[in-house]
Amino acid sequence: MAKNKLLQPFVKWAGGKRQLLETIRLYIPKFTTYFEPFVGGGAVLFDIQPKKAVVNDINSELISAYKVIRDDIDELIKHLSAHKNEKEYFYALRELDRTPGYKAWSSVQRASRLIYLNKTCYNGLFRVNNQGQFNVPFGNYKSPNIVNEVVLRAAHHYLSTSDIKFRNTDFAEAVADAKRGDFVYLDPPYDPVSDTAYFTGYSLDGFGREEQARLKRVVDDLDERGCKVLLSNSSTDFIRDLYKGYKIITVKASRAINSDSSRRGKVDEILVMNYGE
CATH class of the missing domain: 1.10.1020.10 (Adenine-specific Methyltransferase, Domain 2)
Structure with missing residues (x-):
């Protein structure tokens, strides 16, 4: 089925993936059900346009929208x-x-x-x-x-004609029923590249390194279940060490939302996956 090119995020969200879509598309595997526990503005969801998906975000106002x-x-x-x-x-x-x-x-x-x-x-x-x-x-x-x-009606048509389940819960609970053959894309709040880059204001819950480590345990569990997992994060030593053993690809991304203008250039980010050669 041809994709609807009008389908795109209806809000601008911190950490949005529109600029990385061309790269992410290269690594989308075949799957049964698509899971996205940190959906945000939905750039990847609206680009892939799966017919069956489970999407989640900790922000209740966003999921309600x-x-x-x-x-x-x-x-x-x-x-x-x-x-x-x-x-x-x-x-x-x-x-x-x-x-x-x-x-x-x-x-x-x-x-x-x-x-x-x-x-x-x-x-x-x-x-x-x-x-x-x-x-x-x-x-x-x-x-x-x-x-x-135009964008709102395109989103309405897609969401109302596809099997999309919405959740507003913890990321681990959001993927609790993912099974072999399902594809899980994880785009958590990034590990900060500096002390001043720490952004936790998208929700009431901070996302520090304990949460990053808990997310890694969820990735390991999904891997053992036979799910295909793709994760985005910043290219810090901590994250690279955390995901040793998985396939890691370095990509260049522009940081559009940053209070420090000197940090709004091209920076290294990584894609982590448990499939492919």
Whole structure:
């Protein structure tokens, strides 16, 4: 079946893989069910376009937005169309998750808010504080594409016509039922390449080296189960040592989201896999 070229992420997400898709495509194996425990903006999911998949993210608002796009696309587009690209409006909407009434919002309202804030905030960066509240400043863009109807409807068509299960849980639980012949793509928060590069704001849970080591144990378990596993991470000595014994390929990637402009160049990242020659 031909792929839908209009299918692409509906939000910009830290660590997104759009720039590495051409490389990742070279290593996609044949599989039964596709698993992605750290789906984020879904660049790889929307590029592969599997007919059967289990996708997960620890961010409950993001997973809810995927479900809204699948189930309530017309209402979402209608709600998005009412937003204004104004600083005062932005901050009023951003502050709402600090209020008790926010919990009573519908899933459509919350998805619309997430997409709007993502399109209009500075650098399109999703970040929350330790209370789980969105805290990125206004981007002050002249004409942000708040309602990208073509992309949203392409995502709706794919998600509503394919067998896609959504989960909002720990990565280990997300792949608990993966079995022989299934393909698992892992794109965790990267091991920091410097002390100042540590980014944990995408969720309330930090992802330090203990979590990296726990993820490695999950990879070992998936390998023993006969699953095909592909993992992306930074090319640090720690990660390379952790995955000794697996096939490791070095790739060049641009870091678009980084507060330090001197670190926004081409850097080494790695792909780790348990298949291929």
